[in-house]
Structures are given as structure tokens and as C-alpha cells.
Amino acid sequence: MLEVHVLGVSSARPAHGRHVSGSVVDTPTGQIVVDCGEGFQERMLVHNSQLKACDMKQRLRHTRLRLLLLTHGHLDHCWGVLPMLQTMSLDGRNKPLAVAGPISDISFDALLANGANAILNDPGIVKVDLARQWQQWWSLGATNSELGYDITWFAVDFSSGERWLKLNPESGECSLLDNPPVLMDGVSVHPHETLHSVPSCGWSIRLADKAGRFEREKAVEMNLDSEQKRNLAAGKNVENNGELLKAEDFRGLPRVAPCVLISGDTGAGAPSFSKIEVGPTLLIHEATYTSERVDRARQWLHSTSQDAAHAATEMSAKHLLLTHYSSRIEDTSQLLAEAREIHPSTAAAVDGDIIKMDLEGGISHLRYDGRGWSQLHDSF
Ligand SMILES: [Zn+2]
Known part of the structure; x- marks a missing residue:
């Protein structure tokens, strides 16, 4: 799930x-946090206490954050990252954490040449470049020795393919990785470069595919005994009346694992989105403007909801949020109607929404109404 x-x-x-x-x-x-604006840790707390009060089994916990x-x-x-890192320190966190984000090629090359604490004053580096911000956070206490838990920092640059750096602020070490890092066990996490005024990317998070279901009925029909059934279910071939039965013949089709891609900020037509081979179950895409303000969207490298729908169609995302x-947008119904003309399985998110995706391809969209979460009818 x-x-x-x-x-x-x-x-x-x-x-x-x-x-x-x-x-x-x-x-x-x-758990993975994707973006962390002002006040994020407080929203996590409020959301978590609502989950608890409503007897939902889910919990958002810093201790599960990887x-x-x-x-x-x-x-x-x-803007909410540094205070959240500090809260985890106050809570006595001892589990490691990884942080990853895109930086400019100029920052990347400077860090590679002069280490994690390289001076990044080239006028080509934007003020909010994450490499610059990370250095400021480090100077304000976001280091392993001050926080009391380990953070590994990974920076990615897309200027010539995908290049990765692993940074250690305390030793100043900065290593160029031969391969993209495994950011979290059991989950594939990949960046997809997007079009924005600063280095930017979306992130896809995909669980591992699962083998197909064991077809017990077939084994029952053949009158196999319980040991034979157990072996076939465990993937072992068995013999039956001198005939070899292959375990793979007793399996349904492999179950394609759910995947979510969160776009971050982007203008229309990010080239990386057209290179996605297996579309996500869910694309969560920015829709800053309605179609009347498409000029603004182009100017500021943001998207209209129709741009979001085109992105979903292009990457074969099953559902779009x-x-x-x-x-300026108070009511999202126009955004939604415009996107649905292009990609029918679209919904508009509100704060506190929960989207659940299972291994059978199922998806549900739950919304909080002040008393509890319930399935939205007019959704995917
Ligand atoms: Zn934004």
C-alpha cells in the first residue's frame, strides 16, 4: 500500500x-516528506491528531520518516525543513535521514571541486539554490553532531544527464556518485527534471512489483495434496504422477506496484515527463492557473490545469490530482472541469486529503470533513 x-x-x-x-x-x-514549506511540522502534528481522534489507523510520525x-x-x-530537523533532534531521534534535491550545474561543479563547504558566490547561482540553503542550514545547526542523528545530503544536477553528489558538511567531503543513490530501501525514488525559474524536479516514488497471486483453485482442481500446494505457492516446482508441475504456471500476472509522481513547480511540457516509460498510478501536478491565465503560466513557468492534464496524458498516468x-483561485471547479476535458480521471486536492493506492491497482481518495475522512464520490 x-x-x-x-x-x-x-x-x-x-x-x-x-x-x-x-x-x-x-x-x-x-515515510517520505516531499517538500516542506513554512509551518509544515505543525500541519503534520494537527493532521496526526485528527487521524488519532477519528480512529484512523494511519499515523504520521517523525520516527518513521526516512x-x-x-x-x-x-x-x-x-522553509519548514530546518525547524523540523531541529524538532526531531529535540525528540531524541537516532535514526538516520536522507535529504535530496536538485541544484544548479554551477553549484554542483563548485562543490565537486572545493568540497561541501565551497563558497558559492558565482552570480549564475540563484539565491535560493538548495546548495546555498543547505550550507546556511548547516551553519545554523543542521549537522550530525549538533542534531544528534545522521543526515546524508544528496544533490542532483540535470545539466548533462543525471549527476549525483553526496555531501558531508562536517568533513567537507563531497563525492561524485557513479550511480544514482538508493535513497530508501524497498522503494524506487527518482527525480524528473521540470521547467522552472530555479533548478527543479518532480519525484516519483514506486513500490516494488509483486509476483502474481497463487492460483489455488487450479491446484485444488488437480487434486494436489497440501504439501504440493505449499511448495507451488512458495515458488517451487513439484512432481505429480510423474509429471513436473512448474510453479510459474500456478501464478497470475505480476501485480504492478503503485507509483506516485509529485511534480513540484513546473511550466508546461517538461521534457523528462515524455521519457517516463511506465506511467505512475497517480500524478500530483501543480495547477497554479486556469486557462484564462495561460500567459502568466508561461511567463512564470507554472502550469494551468490543462497543462497538468496534458502531462498526465503524456506520461500515461492513470489518475491526476x-x-x-x-x-486568486477560491473555487477549484473551473480548474477541475478544464483538466477533465483532457484527462477524465482527475481530482482537485484540498489540504488533509489522503490518497490510498493498493497492489491491485485500486485507488481511493479520502477527504476530512471536520469529523472524519470519507471516500470522495466525485473523484477518480
Ligand atoms: Zn511553489
């Missing part, structure tokens, strides 16, 4: 009861 808790759907600033960006993705091997993914350095996407609305 893959589960996404959407905790902020507003762009740039809080508006209409919506908060700035940040989500938690719950996987069987741990990975923090950032889509870019704009502050509405990362819109997010990151301009503060």
Missing part, C-alpha cells in the same frame, strides 16, 4: 485556508 497525505495545496503563500506545499508519502518501509525530498529551493517548498493553486 502506498498512501499520500497532502498537507498543502496553495502556491506561494497560504490562502483560503490552504497551506503552502508539502506532502507525506507513507510506504511499507517508512527521506526528505525537495523539488526546488523556493521558500514555499522548503491537481494542487498548488494561485491565491
